[in-house]
Amino acid sequence: MDSQDYVLIDFENVQPKNLEPLRATNHLIKVFLGSNQSKLATGFVELLLPFGQRVELIRIEGTGRNALDFHIAYFLGRLVCEAREATFHVFSRDTGFDPLIRYLRKQGIRCDRIASITDVAPANVAAKLPPLGEQIEKIKTNLLKRPASRPRTSKTLKSSINALFAKKLSVEQQESLVAELVSRGVLSEQNGKITYASAAS
Numbered sequence: 001m002d003s004q005d006y007v008l009i010d011f012e013n014v015q016p017k018n019l020e021p022l023r024a025t026n027h028l029i030k031v032f033l034g035s036n037q038s039k040l041a042t043g044f045v046e047l048l049l050p051f052g053q054r055v056e057l058i059r060i061e062g063t064g065r066n067a068l069d070f071h072i073a074y075f076l077g078r079l080v081c082e083a084r085e086a087t088f089h090v091f092s093r094d095t096g097f098d099p100l101i102r103y104l105r106k107q108g109i110r111c112d113r114i115a116s117i118t119d120v121a122p123a124n125v126a127a128k129l130p131p132l133g134e135q136i137e138k139i140k141t142n143l144l145k146r147p148a149s150r151p152r153t154s155k156t157l158k159s160s161i162n163a164l165f166a167k168k169l170s171v172e173q174q175e176s177l178v179a180e181l182v183s184r185g186v187l188s189e190q191n192g193k194i195t196y197a198s199a200a201s
Contacts, residue, residue: 004026004028004083004086005025005026005027005028005086005087005088005089005120006027006028006029006030006079006083006086006087006088006089007022007027007028007029007030007089007091007114007117007120008030008032008072008075008076008088008089008090008091009029009030009031009032009091009092010032010068010069010072010090010091010092010094011031011032011033011034011037012032012033012034012037012068013092013093013094014091014092014093014115015041015044016044016047016091016117017043017047018047018117018118018172019047019048019051019117021117021118021120022051022117022120023050023051025120027054027089027120028054028055028056029048029051029054029055029056030056030058030075031048031055031056031057031058032058032060032068032071032072032075033057033058033059033060033068034059034060034063034067034068035059035060035061035062035063035067036063037059058071058075066096069094069096069097072090072092072097073097073100076088076090076100076104076111080104080109080111084109086110087110087111088104088109088110088111088112089111089112089113089114089119089120090111090112090113090114091113091114091115091117092113092115093115093179093180093183095113095183095184097113098113098133101113101133102133112131112132112133113132113133114132115132115176115177115179115180116170116172116173116176118170118172118173119132119173119176132180135165135177136177136180136181136184136186138164139161139164139177139181140181140186142160142164143186143196150194150196151194152193152194153192153193153194154178154189154192154193154194155192157178157187157194158171158174158175158177158178161174161177161178162174185197
């Protein structure tokens, strides 16, 4: 029997528009809702319906900075104790999860943070894409090697990133990686124009 795997969605941080890639997997989906998120959009509910009992909605208690993140960390630790052989994906653009995830990986736990649901799709397993953190480091290394020829527009940056991964990335993955680079302060994007941080110059 295949091991049970998990996707933990930080719904305060990201609101998925597509869960279709997970239908061909065995993942259980945990959706973490902030205490003030009292209503779910009809479109998102329709995305969840096909998964039936594979979905659990978890509304956190109380408010405060990082309150939802602490709940996710608690559930992640509990799930690791219950199913150490499972794979865990934290769906969030919040880089605050990264130190915990790095620690878990050092303990032999298969865990990563994803910025797109397609990162756990079977097609991407076949393509042998590295975890999100490794993808970002590969892109940063590539950009540092060519300071004079870095992409200056969002369009050329996404094309460059796709080429770096043998053109195996979907449009959503390309956009998610650019958003992740912005989130990590590697670059900024405004009106389709890319500006690089001084540390990446």
